[in-house]
Amino acid sequence: MPDPSSIADVLKEKLGAESVLEFKAQRQRRAYVTVGPAFIKDAIRILMEAGFKHLSTITGLDTGSEIEVIYHLGDYSNVVSLRTKLQRDSPELPSCIDLLPGASLYEREVHDLLGVNFKGHPDLSPLVLPEGWPSGLYPLRKNHTIEDITKRLDAPLNEGGQP
Amino acid sequence: MSKGTSFEIPIGPQHPALKEPESFTFVVDGENVVDVKPRIGYNHRGIEKALEARTYLQNLYLIERVCGICSHAHVFCYSQNVEEAAGIEAPPRAKYIRTIVAELERIHSHLLWVGIAAHEIGFDTLFMYAWRDREVVMDLLELISGNRVNYAMNTIGGVRRDIQSDVAEEVRKGLQKLEERAKYYTGICTSERTILRRAVGVGILKPADALTLSAVGPTLRASGIGRDIRRDDPYGAYDEIPFNVITHDGCDVASRVIVRLGETLEAIGIVRYALEHLPEGEIKVRAPRTVASNESVSRVEAPRGELIHYIRSNDTDKPERYKIRSPTLGNILSVCKMLVGGYVADIPIVLAAIDPCFSCTDRMAFVDIEGEREWHMTGEELRRYGIKWYEAKG
Numbered sequence: 001m002p003d004p005s006s007i008a009d010v011l012k013e014k015l016g017a018e019s020v021l022e023f024k025a026q027r028q029r030r031a032y033v034t035v036g037p038a039f040i041k042d043a044i045r046i047l048m049e050a051g052f053k054h055l056s057t058i059t060g061l062d063t064g065s066e067i068e069v070i071y072h073l074g075d076y077s078n079v080v081s082l083r084t085k086l087q088r089d090s091p092e093l094p095s096c097i098d099l100l101p102g103a104s105l106y107e108r109e110v111h112d113l114l115g116v117n118f119k120g121h122p123d124l125s126p127l128v129l130p131e132g133w134p135s136g137l138y139p140l141r142k143n144h145t146i147e148d149i150t151k152r153l154d155a156p157l158n159e160g161g162q163p
Numbered sequence: 164m165s166k167g168t169s170f171e172i173p174i175g176p177q178h179p180a181l182k183e184p185e186s187f188t189f190v191v192d193g194e195n196v197v198d199v200k201p202r203i204g205y206n207h208r209g210i211e212k213a214l215e216a217r218t219y220l221q222n223l224y225l226i227e228r229v230c231g232i233c234s235h236a237h238v239f240c241y242s243q244n245v246e247e248a249a250g251i252e253a254p255p256r257a258k259y260i261r262t263i264v265a266e267l268e269r270i271h272s273h274l275l276w277v278g279i280a281a282h283e284i285g286f287d288t289l290f291m292y293a294w295r296d297r298e299v300v301m302d303l304l305e306l307i308s309g310n311r312v313n314y315a316m317n318t319i320g321g322v323r324r325d326i327q328s329d330v331a332e333e334v335r336k337g338l339q340k341l342e343e344r345a346k347y348y349t350g351i352c353t354s355e356r357t358i359l360r361r362a363v364g365v366g367i368l369k370p371a372d373a374l375t376l377s378a379v380g381p382t383l384r385a386s387g388i389g390r391d392i393r394r395d396d397p398y399g400a401y402d403e404i405p406f407n408v409i410t411h412d413g414c415d416v417a418s419r420v421i422v423r424l425g426e427t428l429e430a431i432g433i434v435r436y437a438l439e440h441l442p443e444g445e446i447k448v449r450a451p452r453t454v455a456s457n458e459s460v461s462r463v464e465a466p467r468g469e470l471i472h473y474i475r476s477n478d479t480d481k482p483e484r485y486k487i488r489s490p491t492l493g494n495i496l497s498v499c500k501m502l503v504g505g506y507v508a509d510i511p512i513v514l515a516a517i518d519p520c521f522s523c524t525d526r527m528a529f530v531d532i533e534g535e536r537e538w539h540m541t542g543e544e545l546r547r548y549g550i551k552w553y554e555a556k557g
Contacts, residue, residue, distance in 0.1 A: 026458075026459070027247070029396055030459075030460055032458065053374065054374070054377050055377045056377070056462070056469060056471045056488065056493075057471055057473075057486070057488035057492075057493070059473045059484070059486040061475060061483075061484045061486075062484075063483070070473065072460060072471060072473065076390040076392070076395040076396065076469075077395040077396050078396075079396070079460050079462070079471075081458075081460055081473070100377070101375050101376055101496070102375065102376045102377030102378075102493075102496060104496060105201075105203075105492060105495060105496060106488075112204075113211075126204070127202070127203060127204055128203060128204030128207040129204060129207065130204065130205075130207075139209065139212055140211065140212060140484075146209075146212060146213070146216060149212075
């Protein structure tokens with residue numbers, strides 16, 4: 001069975017010591033590892049080769065200063081949360097659906113809610129947001145409060161049918 | 164596909180009176196489904212955003228309402244997630260009580276599903292029987308928690324209600340009846356001709372596809388893959404309770420029926436064992452109001468499969484971020500795979516077979532790809548169409 005606590009060493013060995021920015025094995029069966037955006041796809045591939053092939057989901061997160069994208073990969077027993085941090089203006093990552101076809105809807109969800117552009121995804125059309133949702137309004141971004149969002153949705157429609 | 168013979172059939176999205184709405188556009192060639200495009204989100208209520216604006220205690224009540232059928236699974240997952248981030252642990256008795264309610268919820272969910280699946284193939288007698296018997300477990304849940312759904316059993320640090328010995332005795336009696344009925348349904352579902360005709364070889368999901376698409380729960384286990392969070396990543400009291408992970412290798416709708424009925428029987432065994440071995444002691448520990456900066460991933464095996472929650476805390480009484488991925492989302496790509504290559508008449512039962520929080524086939528438009536013809540059908544009409552199609556086929 002693959003061991004999540006050794007995953008940082010495996011990544012460093014294959015991608016170089018500079019690839020891994022943070023690592024913690026929080027408890028049994030849980031590890032959190034942060035890599036630079038340039039390494040994300042190679043890191044996913046290496047984790048899959050190590051046996052972590054089940055993608056539970058992808059979490060997108062706005063800390064207010066940067067966007068984090070976290071891939072929760074596992075072998076059902078363990079969960080390795082592979083994180084990368086992106087600039088808030090035009091965050092972008094390569095799509096991983098060629099490695100993980102099951103990532104397709106999760107990438108679309110993160111795109112909808114946080115505006116992360118997954119390059120190479122064939123269809124980033126809205127998945128969870130309604131038709132006519134204002135473009136560029138990413139509801140999980142910290143600068144949009146619930147009140148702001150409500151106000152924009154209540155505004156009269158423009159010619160494009162958007163509030 | 165050649166122009167003029169292929170049609171796009173949008174199915175969904177809404178029936179507000181029932182469960183979660185979703186929409187699927189089917190590209191069909193005659194009776195064959197060629198491609199499926201899912202569109203979800205019609206019930207996206209912005210709960211993750213709302214969670215960031217509420218305290219951990221308030222969020223208990225919001226999380227309980229993520230799902231009407233598996234509300235306990237969500238709040239079980241949430242409670243242990245916040246507990247891990249806050250560095251506290253629920254007492255053993257609380258873990259057992261959480262586990263007991265979780266398994267009773269699984270029994271109610273699976274019996275509900277047997278009824279829905281029977282209805283989809285036109286076997287309404289079985290639908291009525293299954294739902295009548297489901298009332299037995301609903302009564303037990305009400306006896307324990309005071310509620311038929313949204314049990315509100317959990318709090319951060321434990322549970323809010325104890326299970327006394329007189330209640331435990333009533334639960335045991337109810338389990339006796341449920342066991343008899345579950346065994347009876349297992350017999351029916353593996354021998355009755357109508358069910359076999361509509362379920363065997365229908366909605367195939369090969370093991371390799373199930374793994375590639377990261378399928379979860381009974382959908383995955385009915386493709387012969389024995390993965391179950393309760394055993395593989397134990398939580399609550401599951402590391403102390405013996406049970407079997409039920410699998411079947413038919414990869415079809417019939418296998419999904421067999422797996423769920425097998426799991427119902429296992430769940431009865433788990434509840435019995437847990438009641439027998441219920442540890443003495445406190446049912447909750449005191450939880451802090453604020454949670455220091457931390458993060459945690461929590462998973463439970465909900466009735467529909469792996470449920471995963473992620474929390475980021477930030478030294479306040481509200482989460483920085485709370486992420487939920489319900490099992491149905493994990494199975495949407497798999498159900499699309501099952502439908503491609505199948506018949507239009509099989510759409511209702513194949514969709515139902517992942518047990519989605521889904522009920523939206525109530526309004527459909529059939530549109531040919533050149534836009535020359537357009538007509539509408541309701542989900543009920545599609546269901547009847549499926550039944551008639553099989554009758555005509557003999």
